[in-house]
Amino acid sequence: MPSPAQVPLRSALRAWVYDRVIAGMTATWYRHVLARLPTGARILDVGIGTGAALARCADVVRAKGLGVVGLDIDRDYLACCQAALGRAGLTGHVTPVLGSVYDHRGGPYDAVYFSASLMLLPDPAAAIAHVASLLSPDGRLYSTQTFHHHRSPLLEWAKPLAQHVTTIHFGRVTYEHEFRKAFADAGVELEELSTMRSTRYSSYRLAVARVPDAA
Numbered sequence: 001m002p003s004p005a006q007v008p009l010r011s012a013l014r015a016w017v018y019d020r021v022i023a024g025m026t027a028t029w030y031r032h033v034l035a036r037l038p039t040g041a042r043i044l045d046v047g048i049g050t051g052a053a054l055a056r057c058a059d060v061v062r063a064k065g066l067g068v069v070g071l072d073i074d075r076d077y078l079a080c081c082q083a084a085l086g087r088a089g090l091t092g093h094v095t096p097v098l099g100s101v102y103d104h105r106g107g108p109y110d111a112v113y114f115s116a117s118l119m120l121l122p123d124p125a126a127a128i129a130h131v132a133s134l135l136s137p138d139g140r141l142y143s144t145q146t147f148h149h150h151r152s153p154l155l156e157w158a159k160p161l162a163q164h165v166t167t168i169h170f171g172r173v174t175y176e177h178e179f180r181k182a183f184a185d186a187g188v189e190l191e192e193l194s195t196m197r198s199t200r201y202s203s204y205r206l207a208v209a210r211v212p213d214a215a
């Protein structure tokens with residue numbers, strides 16, 4: 001991984017676009033989830049990206065003394081993430097790690113969090129099952145993301161196209177039944193699926209899940 005001082009121009013540009021388009025919205029989602037975590041919690045942030053969303057919540061991370069492992073497969077984003085964490089004074093709280101969720105060995109974690117990163121994975125159920133095995137006995141899995149209320153073939157076609165233009169991986173258009181199925185297939189119980197914000201066509205939702213035999 002390049003050091004923050006060596007971030008190539010293309011990487012910095014990709015991160016800049018990401019931060020302008022997405023991070024403002026997902027920072028609000030992070031805040032919803034971090035507010036629920038106990039003091040001193042150990043967290044796995046799957047797909048930390050540029051770290052901009054988490055950095056905007058630096059006050060909560062510090063006040064609660066949270067310890068975060070920030071995982072991502074994108075070198076460009078992770079290089080910028082290190083710099084963002086430094087600027088936010090989070091270097092002692094957040095450790096960026098280059099790697100895929102499917103290969104990650106770590107924990108135990110009190111919380112595993114997917115912010116806009118679960119349903120863009122090639123096999124969400126396998127990812128859920130794997131991270132569930134890294135949770136502490138009373139740990140929880142959190143996910144925040146956009147849901148679409150009605151099927152939209154146009155959006156399903158346009159989303160991958162938007163990735164080519166912006167370089168941001170928006171993932172697939174997600175409907176509630178597919179999301180629920182991923183958890184059911186993983187054998188992980190979806191305890192809560194609440195709405196943070198809703199419009200006529202879509203909603204931003206927060207999911208909380210647990211391993212059935214755990215507390």
Ligand SMILES: C[S@@+](CC[C@H](N)C(=O)[O-])C[C@H]1O[C@@H](n2cnc3c(N)ncnc32)[C@H](O)[C@@H]1O
Pocket residue numbers: 022023026027046047048049050053071072073074077099100101102114115116117120121169170
């Ligand atoms: C839409 S971004 C979300 C970034 C951040 N969590 C936020 O909410 O602002 C999704 C992130 O997931 C990462 N990602 C994709 N596949 C992954 C994998 N297999 N393991 C870990 N991260 C992955 C992408 O590189 C990207 O940074």
